[in-house]
Every structure is written in C-alpha cells, then in structure tokens.
Amino acid sequence: MKTLIILAHPSEDSFNKAISDEVKQHLEFKKHEVKIRDLYKLNFDPILREDNYTSFYQNKLPKDIKVEQDYITWAENLVIIFPTWWNGMPAILKGYIDRVFTNGFAFRFTKGESEGLLKEKKAVVFQTTGQSENVIKPNQLVSSMETVIDVGILDYCGLNVITHKFYFSVQHINKEAREDMLKEVNGIVDIL
Ligand SMILES: Cc1cc2nc3c(=O)[nH]c(=O)nc-3n(C[C@H](O)[C@H](O)[C@H](O)COP(=O)(O)O)c2cc1C
Numbered sequence: 001m002k003t004l005i006i007l008a009h010p011s012e013d014s015f016n017k018a019i020s021d022e023v024k025q026h027l028e029f030k031k032h033e034v035k036i037r038d039l040y041k042l043n044f045d046p047i048l049r050e051d052n053y054t055s056f057y058q059n060k061l062p063k064d065i066k067v068e069q070d071y072i073t074w075a076e077n078l079v080i081i082f083p084t085w086w087n088g089m090p091a092i093l094k095g096y097i098d099r100v101f102t103n104g105f106a107f108r109f110t111k112g113e114s115e116g117l118l119k120e121k122k123a124v125v126f127q128t129t130g131q132s133e134n135v136i137k138p139n140q141l142v143s144s145m146e147t148v149i150d151v152g153i154l155d156y157c158g159l160n161v162i163t164h165k166f167y168f169s170v171q172h173i174n175k176e177a178r179e180d181m182l183k184e185v186n187g188i189v190d191i192l
Helices: 015-029 050-058 063-074 091-100 133-139 141-155 175-189
Strands: 002-007 033-038 077-083 107-110 113-116 122-128 160-167
Touching (some): 002 015, 002 063, 015 033, 015 077, 015 122, 015 175, 033 063, 063 091, 122 141, 133 141, 141 160, 160 175
Parallel strands (some): 002 033, 002 077, 077 122, 122 160
C-alpha cells in the first residue's frame, strides 16, 4: 500500500506531529510505502493567485502544484492531519486544497455536473481540538466540520473517507491519555 500523509502543523513538538510520526512508523512496520507532505516544512504557498486562478479553469498547472498532484496520484491512501483553527482547518491546508485539488485533477465539472476523480483512494482524517467535546459537540461544530471536510471536499473529489477522528482538548490531557490516543491512531490506520 502507498500512503501519503499530509500534515498541517507548524510545530515539531505538537500532538499533530506525534500523530504523523505514529502513523508513519506503524504503516512502515506494516510494509506500507509512506511519504509525507509537511506543509509548513515545505513552506507551501497556500495563496491561489491570479495566474493560478486562471490556470484552475484551464488546467495549466504551476510547477509546485504538479509536484503535489503527482504525490496524490502516487498514493492509494491519504492521511490528513491538522489542528482545529477557528472551527476549521489551518489556512495552509485550505490553500493546499484550493490550489492542488483542481478541476480536471480532483474533480471534473462539466455542464453543471461534477464527478470526483480521486475515486480509487481512501482518506483518513485526524483533527485535534483545544476545546472539549462537551463544548464543541452541542454547538454542532463537529458535525459542521465533518460535513464540510468529508462531504464537501473529500467525498466531492471521489475519496472514500474511512474515518474522520477528532481528538479533543489535546493540550489539556495528561501523558497517559495522549499515549492512549496514539495507540488508537494505530488501530485506525490498520484498516488501510
Ligand atoms: C489560530 C488558532 C485557532 C484555534 N481555534 C480553535 C477552535 O476554533 N476550536 C478549538 O477547539 N481549538 C482551537 N484552537 C486550539 C487548537 O486546536 C489546539 O491547540 C490544537 O488542536 C492542539 O494540538 P497540537 O498540540 O498538535 O497543537 C486554535 C488554536 C489556534 C493557534
């Protein structure tokens, strides 16, 4: 199996980075080929500028976007890891999707109909939060993020979303609870 990890967190000491390391280690142990696109380390430019905007509709791709699309083409699975920032994903990841998931690559939109083009691939999403589940869930914030990300983006592009796992209040939990979460991460990616 070929798995691409897309990580959107600026800190090496973050729990998000720990999830990414855990996924990589576990899947490599299971003989997956694993590649990582660490968007901050890559200094990925998330801004869809005028030239890129024009190319979005013409399928003439900037070089940096073609590189990212080749990674996605290579992968059978995408594992997307990010913290919740303002009840959504960090801007760098949103910009990655804006620029990389282009018409003609991730989906095809013709005559008012759209078709996902990443059909054969599976996706697993790990998303951390600062707030507790008790605060976030009653406000429908979890379900709204699941709808936007899983349905509005990934499923729209044809990806088969296996799990969208939230880890709540991660800055406020102890070492043991974090270790339990990381063990659970292994169990989740075992289905890939
Ligand atoms: C700019 C910014 C916005 C944030 N917005 C939210 C939010 O809307 N909801 C929430 O639960 N936590 C929010 N947080 C907290 C992060 O989600 C939390 O610090 C992160 O998930 C912890 O994981 P980490 O240790 O890997 O950074 C925000 C943090 C930052 C820096």
